[in-house]
Amino acid sequence: MATIDLGAENFESTVNGNDLVLVDFWASWCGPCRMFAPVYEKAAAAHPDIVFGKVDTEAEQALAAAAQITSIPTLMAFKGGNLVFSQPGALPDAALEQLISAVRDLDVQAALAERERSA
Numbered sequence: 001m002a003t004i005d006l007g008a009e010n011f012e013s014t015v016n017g018n019d020l021v022l023v024d025f026w027a028s029w030c031g032p033c034r035m036f037a038p039v040y041e042k043a044a045a046a047h048p049d050i051v052f053g054k055v056d057t058e059a060e061q062a063l064a065a066a067a068q069i070t071s072i073p074t075l076m077a078f079k080g081g082n083l084v085f086s087q088p089g090a091l092p093d094a095a096l097e098q099l100i101s102a103v104r105d106l107d108v109q110a111a112l113a114e115r116e117r118s119a
Contacts, residue, residue: 003053020103070088079108084111
């Protein structure tokens with residue numbers, strides 16, 4: 001599956017309507033963003049069961065602000081509508097694959113229950 005463009009009109013429905021969603025916050029003027037793009041596209045092609053979205057932070061400034069994006073690229077991962085990973089910086093192939101495996105294996109309900117016990 002190719003990446004999809006996300007904006008204010010489809011971000012929430014995409015995140016909540018799919019089991020696994022990765023979101024790349026980027027901008028065309030950002031060198032590291034341009035370096036990460038082929039890595040992200042390759043992963044999208046290799047994992048058709050995951051939604052790979054991209055948010056252009058220049059075009060979607062309000063969405064980027066709502067997501068508290070302070071550095072780009074920033075990669076977020078959502079599982080079952082829950083944010084389970086957020087980190088700025090471009091990831092190499094191997095690190096992105098490790099992240100995808102970790103998100104696939106994550107038991108969100110157990111993690112949420114543990115977070116509530118710790119609070």
